[in-house]
Amino acid sequence: MAFGGDRDPQERKRRPPARPAPRLTLDTPVTYLKGVGPVRAELLARLGITMAGDLLRHVPHRYEDASTVTRIAQAVVGADITVLGQVIAKGVLPTRKGLRVFQAVVQDASGMIEVAWPGQPFLDRTINKGDWLLCTGQVRFFHGRRLQPREFVNLGPEEEGTNEGRVLAVYPSTEGLSVRVLRAMVQQHLEQLLPLVQETLPREILAQADVPPLPEALRLVHRPTSVAEALRGRARLAFEELLCVQLLHRKANQVAREARGGTAFVNRRDLTTKLRAVLPYTLTGAQVRAIREIVADMASPRRMHRLLQGDVGAGKTVVAVFSALLAMENRAQVALMAPTELLAEQHARSIGALLAPLGISPVLLTGRLGAKERRAALARLADDEPVLAIGTHALIQGDVAFANLGLAIIDEQHRFGVEQRATLGLKGKAPDVLLMSATPIPRSLALTLYGDLDVSVLDERPPGRHPITTVVRPESGRPKVFEFANTQLDAGRQVYVVYPLIETSEKMELKAATVMFEELVSGPFATRRVALLHGRLPADERDLIMRAFRDGEVDVLVATTVIEVGIDVGNATVMIIEHPERFGLSQLHQLRGRVGRGAEQSYCILLGDVGAEAAERLGLFAGTEDGFEIARADLQLRGMGDLFGAKQHGLPAFRIADPLRDEALNETARIVAERVLKDDPQLTAPSHQGLRHLLTVGYARALELFRVG
Secondary structure (H helix, E strand, O other), rough: OOOOOOOOHHHHHOOOOOOOOOOOOOOOOHHHHHOOOOOHHHHHHHHOOOOOHHHHHHOEEEEEEOOOOOOHHOOOOOOOEEEEEEEEEEEEEEOOOOOOOEEEEEEOOEEEEEEEEOOHHHHHHHHOOOEEEEEEEEEEEEEOEEEEEEEEEEOOOOOOOOOOOOOEEEOOOOOOOOOOHHHHHHHHHHHHHHHHHHOOOOHHOOOOOOOOHHHHHHHHHOOOHHHHHHHHHHHHHHHHHHHHHHHHHHHHHHHHHHOOOOOOOOOOOOOOHHHHHHHOOOOHHHHHHHHHHHHHHOOOOOOOOOEEOOOOOOOOHHHHHHHHHHHHHHEEEEEEEEEOHHHHHHHHHHHHHHHHHHOOEEEEOOOOOOOOOOOHHHHHHHHOOOOOOEEHHHOOOOOOOOEEEEEHHHHHHHOHHHHHHHHHHOOOOEEEEEEOOOOOHHHOOOOOOOOOOEEEEOOOOOOOOOOEEEEEHHHHHHHHHHHHHHHHHHHOOOOEEEEEOHHHHHHHHHHHHHHHHHHHOOOOOOOEEEEEEEOOOHHHHHHHHHHHOOOOOEEEEEEOHHHOOOOOOEEEEEOOOOOOOHHHHHHHHHHHHOOOOOHHHHOOEEEOOOOOOHHHHHHHOOOOOOHHHHHHHHHHHHHHHHHHHHHHHHHOOOOOOOOOOOOOHHHHHHHHHHHHHHOOOOOOOHHHHHHHHHHHOOOHHHHHOOOOO
């Protein structure tokens, strides 16, 4: 007799035996995990989860704190609460608009509440009478109290009597694979996968960073009993990521140092001592520290590659001049490249005045030079005599030849392309390179962003500078604002009025600036010399207008953000910024830096009606002139990608860590990375094998940087 499903014995012999599931490891494809078929595996792959270990590394990006349970009787309308109760009734109700709503009545020992899931009628198949639900959400009023959960967990029918809440992990998800399914999948396999996890960091490093071992950290992030536990677990994973990036940066810098031979300048203290003697002010401690760091670099046999960053008015130019004099003492030539002709001319004037008592006159090389002046400038560069050349990209043109370029200084380095910066470096025999940036960012973040550079930071303002008075004024205060501006103009000062450039509708914003220019010319500034400056004007015309304002031929400059960098007018004392909520804090800080450059008291007035959130942000800006504090706040509000552009600046792709939020961890990672590489440059020690494996598996560059032998 044949039974259903029986097969011919010969047919059974011909069939290949079923392939056994491989022994579970962290490298096992997720398709072999229980509950993961081909369709779900494809969805997981979208999230970067292809191996079993990837599931553990798929860390929640936030948590719902359901650890404190509210008794249902105490739930009040408007409150955000977590309740734990048993389903005593349920059903799907249609609405007039055709939306189907799953509703359940949930009860605990104190009372009942209605819980509703609009548009989720399918829950009727998975939530049963008698199930205990842990629900987190806001209580609303709809024919009585109603809870609409953001998150919920079905604890099943066996949880009666429990009064413990939970911290619910919220995972990055994708269409077709909900947060709830991901959470259930992780919880299902957690106990099976955690024993397979091997620690990657030595015990002493974990102790120094005060973070738990990897298996414990993964348990804490996936199954925390409190938010504090989740954060502790996340700190371990963030530190590991930061340490890897710091190791790669430090190693890349080390390899680059070894590869780049430079000139070992001798610190003769000749021209530099003379300059210090004639300086009309005392250097700040930060300037002295930066000069010492640069001198140490230039005196070493390796090529300097250093970033000097500091706030507006922190004195970067003077530090650059001391660096230039050290090179010139050694009979080398120096090139200082600025992004605009106006800024190059500004440097030539200010540096020329500083060096005049030493009998040194800089050579200016820009596109505006006549043929005769250009030939004379090129002849000085081709002569084997110490010289300081100041110019624009004209310095890197093909016919420019330096006899002995020893130091290249690049101002506002972020405004030059990599190729332009490299071309200047090729004008000499491996000259030292000093990059300058007026975009202040926290030191630990600078060391992360610019890990291939040494970084010097100017975080002090020179003494004697007047603080800029910054105020926020509503639209109703407009007449008084322009009345005040006129009192400054009567005193012989100059005024900026700035309008935002709106990216999504640039034409409209330019039209608005033009309309306001006409209103100002016919209204409050009718008797003044007023000019309009914006990015749609030809470059030559913009240059003429900026020169006219600099030379005092224009009283009021109505402009867009083209004046953010590159114009230095000591007589300008008022900066009026309309619609200030449209600007980032760092951009506002750069605009404010256009005033306060002379001996007179200066003012920055933010004009316009703004919402509560913008008012708080602008109040923070008005309350400090510390560019580093402002940059930190701007980074927190806007994110690093918005400020720097990840591709342009090579920002590391962090999955868990945030170098700003985790600033203390990042600094610890930097210290640990320096110590590890000092003791074991190739990470060959037995205690560093886990770290070496982590680097070579997760970071492609590690393979070339940490070759053995």
